[in-house]
Amino acid sequence: KQEVTQIPAALSVPEGENLVLNCSFTDSAIYNLQWFRQDPGKGLTSLLLIQSSQREQTSGRLNASLDKSSGRSTLYIAASQPGDSATYLCAVSWVNTGFQKLVFGTGTRLLVSP
Amino acid sequence: GAVVSQHPSRVICKSGTSVKIECRSLDFQATTMFWYRQFPKKSLMLMATSNEGSKATYEQGVEKDKFLINHASLTLSTLTVTSAHPEDSSFYICSAREAGTQETQYFGPGTRLLVL
Numbered sequence: 001k002q003e004v005t006q007i008p009a010a011l012s013v014p015e016g017e018n019l020v021l022n023c024s025f026t027d028s029a030i031y032n033l034q035w036f037r038q039d040p041g042k043g044l045t046s047l048l049l050i051q052s053s054q055r056e057q058t059s060g061r062l063n064a065s066l067d068k069s070s071g072r073s074t075l076y077i078a079a080s081q082p083g084d085s086a087t088y089l090c091a092v093s094w095v096n097t098g099f100q101k102l103v104f105g106t107g108t109r110l111l112v113s114p
Numbered sequence: 115g116a117v118v119s120q121h122p123s124r125v126i127c128k129s130g131t132s133v134k135i136e137c138r139s140l141d142f143q144a145t146t147m148f149w150y151r152q153f154p155k156k157s158l159m160l161m162a163t164s165n166e167g168s169k170a171t172y173e174q175g176v177e178k179d180k181f182l183i184n185h186a187s188l189t190l191s192t193l194t195v196t197s198a199h200p201e202d203s204s205f206y207i208c209s210a211r212e213a214g215t216q217e218t219q220y221f222g223p224g225t226r227l228l229v230l
Contacts, residue, residue, distance in 0.1 A: 004157075036221075043118075043207055044158075044221040089157065100146065100211065102219070104157040 002027050004092050006105035013080055014113055021075040021108045023090030028068045031093040035064050035075050038087045038107070047088075048075070052095075080112045116142050118210050120222035127198055128230055135193045135225045137208030143188035144210035148219065149181075152205040164191045188213065198229040
């Protein structure tokens with residue numbers, strides 16, 4: 001069964017810290033991996049998308065890496081700010097189920113305190 | 115950027131009634147829309163894939179007679195929860211894929227359904 005797991009489930013850090021969120025997935029034959037942000041009671045905002053052939057993607061203070069062979073991805077957030085507080089979701093699509101079908105992890109709830 | 119809206123944002127209904135949720139792509143045409151369900155502190159679970167002009171494809175375990183999906187135009191898909199029961203209470207989120215593009219899904223803000 002193709003599954004996505006995220007650790008930790010919750011994380012609390014003071015403002016300014018660099019932090020790493022982890023995502024692991026079963027079955028390395030992925031199509032792509034995406035990181036999303038979800039604010040409480042809201043929809044999802046796409047942060048970064050990594051194709052299976054890529055090792056990392058960067059956007060501003062965010063950097064996502066992908067290691068297919070070990071079934072892992074990390075989201076690195078530099079110089080965290082209170083506005084970064086949200087739930088971060090990792091989603092994977094696999095080759096055999098098509099690029100459209102996303103399987104989501106349970107998310108990491110991040111709280112950045114001033 | 116591409117915007118997807120959902121209506122209503124919240125709905126409270128009595129057990130046994132039917133509830134319709136709309137998902138609209140506001141500034142692009144969406145040949146494919148997706149419906150997800152999210153329980154509190156749980157992840158999103160894909161319910162069905164909706165293609166314009168054809169029947170929706172439901173994921174295993176999702177009752178198609180319970181969750182009716184219609185994708186009648188390139189900008190609108192609807193999810194109707196028929197004869198709703200308290201266990202149907204959840205957060206429903208739609209997403210849309212722009213026609214001619216392959217991968218990016220744009221997500222709506224979600225609809226919170228509470229069945230009393």
